Amino acid sequence: MAGRAAEPHVIWARPERAGRGPRPAYTRDEIAAAAVRIADAEGLDAVSMRHVAAELGCGTMSLYNYVPRKEDLHELMVDAVSGEHELWEPSGDWRADMLRVAHQTRALMHRHPWLPRLMSPVYGFSPNALRYLEHCLACLDPFEASYGTKLELVAMVNGVVTTYVSNELATTERTRSLPWSQEQEDAVRIAYLGSRIASGAYPRMAAAFAEDSGPIDLEAVFRRALTRVLDGFERTGGSA
Amino acid sequence: MAGRAAEPHVIWARPERAGRGPRPAYTRDEIAAAAVRIADAEGLDAVSMRHVAAELGCGTMSLYNYVPRKEDLHELMVDAVSGEHELWEPSGDWRADMLRVAHQTRALMHRHPWLPRLMSPVYGFSPNALRYLEHCLACLDPFEASYGTKLELVAMVNGVVTTYVSNELATTERTRSLPWSQEQEDAVRIAYLGSRIASGAYPRMAAAFAEDSGPIDLEAVFRRALTRVLDGFERTGGSA
DNA sequence: TCCTAGTTACGTACGCCGTACGTAGTGCGC
DNA sequence: GCGCACTACGTACGGCGTACGTAACTAGGA
Numbered sequence: 169m170a171g172r173a174a175e176p177h178v179i180w181a182r183p184e185r186a187g188r189g190p191r192p193a194y195t196r197d198e199i200a201a202a203a204v205r206i207a208d209a210e211g212l213d214a215v216s217m218r219h220v221a222a223e224l225g226c227g228t229m230s231l232y233n234y235v236p237r238k239e240d241l242h243e244l245m246v247d248a249v250s251g252e253h254e255l256w257e258p259s260g261d262w263r264a265d266m267l268r269v270a271h272q273t274r275a276l277m278h279r280h281p282w283l284p285r286l287m288s289p290v291y292g293f294s295p296n297a298l299r300y301l302e303h304c305l306a307c308l309d310p311f312e313a314s315y316g317t318k319l320e321l322v323a324m325v326n327g328v329v330t331t332y333v334s335n336e337l338a339t340t341e342r343t344r345s346l347p348w349s350q351e352q353e354d355a356v357r358i359a360y361l362g363s364r365i366a367s368g369a370y371p372r373m374a375a376a377f378a379e380d381s382g383p384i385d386l387e388a389v390f391r392r393a394l395t396r397v398l399d400g401f402e403r404t405g406g407s408a
Numbered sequence: 409m410a411g412r413a414a415e416p417h418v419i420w421a422r423p424e425r426a427g428r429g430p431r432p433a434y435t436r437d438e439i440a441a442a443a444v445r446i447a448d449a450e451g452l453d454a455v456s457m458r459h460v461a462a463e464l465g466c467g468t469m470s471l472y473n474y475v476p477r478k479e480d481l482h483e484l485m486v487d488a489v490s491g492e493h494e495l496w497e498p499s500g501d502w503r504a505d506m507l508r509v510a511h512q513t514r515a516l517m518h519r520h521p522w523l524p525r526l527m528s529p530v531y532g533f534s535p536n537a538l539r540y541l542e543h544c545l546a547c548l549d550p551f552e553a554s555y556g557t558k559l560e561l562v563a564m565v566n567g568v569v570t571t572y573v574s575n576e577l578a579t580t581e582r583t584r585s586l587p588w589s590q591e592q593e594d595a596v597r598i599a600y601l602g603s604r605i606a607s608g609a610y611p612r613m614a615a616a617f618a619e620d621s622g623p624i625d626l627e628a629v630f631r632r633a634l635t636r637v638l639d640g641f642e643r644t645g646g647s648a
Numbered sequence: 649t650c651c652t653a654g655t656t657a658c659g660t661a662c663g664c665c666g667t668a669c670g671t672a673g674t675g676c677g678c
Numbered sequence: 679g680c681g682c683a684c685t686a687c688g689t690a691c692g693g694c695g696t697a698c699g700t701a702a703c704t705a706g707g708a
Contacts, residue, residue, distance in 0.1 A: 176592040178600045189684025190674045216665060227687040229667080238666065239585075289575050290582055293601045298610055305612035315616035324633055327571035328564075335529050335563075342530055345479075352416040360418045361533045370538055372545035376555035393564055399643050400636030429655025430703045456694065467658040469696080478695065 179240040180294060192234065194224055199234055200248035203241055204280065211344045212282035215241070242286050243294060249280050250296035255303040258310075263398055265307035266321070270329050270394050277333040281341055284334040287326075311401075321401050328397055332390050419480040420534060432474065434464055439474055440488035443481055444520065451584045452522035455481070482526050483534060489520050490536035495543040498550075503638055505547035506561070510569050510634050517573040521581055524574040527566075551641075561641050568637055572630050 184196055202223040207215050217238060221228045235241045253272060259265055277283045291297065301322065308318045343350040365374045424436055442463040447455050457478060461468045475481045493512060499505055517523045531537065541562065548558045583590040605614050 174587055176588045176596045178596055181596075181600050181603075186684060188676055188682075190676095190686085192685070217667080218665080229669095229688075230686050232667075233685060288582070289578050290597070293597065293604070295604075298604060298613065302610045302613055305616065314621075315612070315619050316621060319616060320629065320632065323575075324568075324636070327575075328567065331567035331571055335567075338529050342528070347414055348416045356416045356418055356421075357530070357533065360421050363421075364533070364535075364538060370542045372542055372549075372555070373538065376545065376559060379555050381554075381556060389560065392560065396564070396640030396643075397637060398640075400638075400640035403636075403639050403643070426655060428653075428705055430657085430705095432656070457696080458694080461658095469659075469698095470657050472696075473656060 177236065179235070179243055193226065193230075194234065196234065196244060197248070199224065199231070199241070200244040203245050204248055207245065207282045208280060211341070212285055213345060215245075215282075217241075243291050246283070246286050246291045247294035247296045249276060249283060250294065250300055252276055252279075253296070253300050253303075255299065258307045260310055262308050262311040263402070266304075266325055266398060267394060269304060269307065270325050273326065273329045274333055274390065277329070277337075281337050284330050284337065287330050317401075324397055324401075325394070328393055332386075332393060336386050336390075417476065419475070419483055433466065433470075434474065436474065436484060437488070439464065439471070439481070440484040443485050444488055447485065447522045448520060451581070452525055453585065455485075455522075457481075483531050486523070486526050486531045487534035487536045489516060489523060490534065490540055492516055492519075493536070493540050493543075495539065498547045500550055502548050502551040503642070506544075506565055506638060507634060509544060509547065510565050513566065513569045514573055514630065517569070517577075521577050524570050524577065527570050557641075564637055564641075565634070568633055572626075572633060576626050576630075 185192060199220070203215050203220050206219055206223055217231050218228045220241065221231045224231070231241075235244065253276065256268075292301070304322045305315070305318055308321065311318060311321070313321075339350055339354060343353055346353060364370065365377060368374070425432060439460070443455050443460050446459055446463055457471050458468045460481065461471045464471070471481075475484065493516065496508075532541070544562045545555070545558055548561065551558060551561070553561075579590055579594060583593055586593060604610065605617060608614070
């Protein structure tokens with residue numbers, strides 16, 4: 169029996185091929201791709217060991233030869249889609265590069281709506297995450313600051329992207345596990361909110377809703393948030 | 409059978425007492441408190457319908473008279489701890505007030521480490537969330553900007569707090585579901601990271617780790633992040 | 649005042665889940 | 679060519695959310 173579990177491990181430190189027995193039928197990439205396919209199509213909750221095994225065409229328990237725990241499967245998934253990041257030659261304008269990074273990550277998360285839920289610093293050192301991080305640091309070469317500050321900047325940008333995309337996707341993704349439609353859900357919640365606001369107990373909320381500047385442009389909100397964050401770093405500059 | 413499920417609803421729009429039958433044995437507050445107690449002590453994953461019912465001292469299915477779906481239980485939990493926010497008379501200095509709000513929320517999340525995982529804009533309109541939001545807007549009265557911008561500011565501050573506390577708690581909370589200790593987990597991951605960096609493939613990461621400015625002060629990192637975000641808003645000011 | 653309809657309480661059961669364990673077959677390193 | 683570490687995978691256990699059915703109860707309308 170291999171490192172079936174029960175003792176600490178990182179999936180990346182496990183060799184894919186163990187030399188001794190019959191050659192494994194699947195690669196880690198194939199397994200990750202199968203899981204990603206399911207998550208994209210049916211949501212993260214549909215990614216069960218049984219389901220992924222079926223997608224691969226093998227018995228459920230065979231999966232455990234490749235992935236000691238379900239969490240490791242999640243780690244494979246995050247790394248797999250992290251590989252979709254396009255890395256370019258830094259332009260010399262770190263602000264522009266960081267904006268480009270952020271927009272790319274946002275697009276990635278829209279392509280894989282389950283990704284925000286799996287975002288964790290714990291997964292931040294997978295192979296593709298390291299490539300991505302190194303690329304961000306390269307983009308920040310022109311930014312005069314310590315590496316500590318640069319890492320804080322990268323963390324902040326990633327955090328803002330994750331937060332905003334989570335919010336953008338919240339109702340849609342939530343509806344997946346509900347027996348009614350998103351429109352119904354939204355309608356009910358907005359009706360309740362309206363009734364609370366009409367109670368007069370929240371005058372500023374009422375004023376905010378009275379402003380009513382038409383439909384919200386989520387991408388514009390996102391862009392403004394990013395701009396402000398980068399402004400905050402530019403002001404502090406290399407200090408701290 | 410009551411609105412047992414199957415059609416859209418908001419838990420807050422359901423009357424607690426339905427007039428007709430025997431008087432309910434528990435209040436919503438009692439149920440939320442029981443769930444919160446379990447989550448605090450054993451983690452969010454331990455909050456199952458069976459477990460909460462047992463904590464209350466009733467049969468599992470009786471819970472469904474109060475809470476049509478498990479998700480509604482989560483909503484009750486978030487609202488319950490949101491009630492722990494201390495609201496004060498705005499000081500007139502919106503930056504100071506927002507910092508205070510942020511530090512208080514951070515403390516709240518440290519007290520209830522499962523909270524970041526349940527943070528969702530969908531839950532943002534529960535009774536206590538509305539009180540909190542109204543208070544934030546009151547603190548922002550001296551901030552010259554549209555309510556749209558103010559709401560963006562509140563969202564940003566909340567987002568940053570959630571992100572940073574999530575990161576602070578990540579390894580600790582993760583260990584809860586693992587059969588080994590956090591120290592072992594950390595050691596294994598750091599060893600792997602070290603080996604990757606030693607490979608020379610990530611020169612800037614290597615340089616970043618070489619800086620090694622001693623143990624990280626998480627609270628200081630948090631404070632810096634907040635300061636930068638507020639700076640970003642102060643610069644833009646009322647524009648946009 | 650009594651009837652009844654809608655409520656509460658809750659046991660049982662179904663179909664999922666992660667995964668421990670045991671067994672059989674396979675092919676590399678010695 | 680032998681043995682052993684590996685792969686493959688069926689079975690089974692304990693837990694989950696929750697649909698459904700039944701019995702007890704009580705407030706409203708007659």
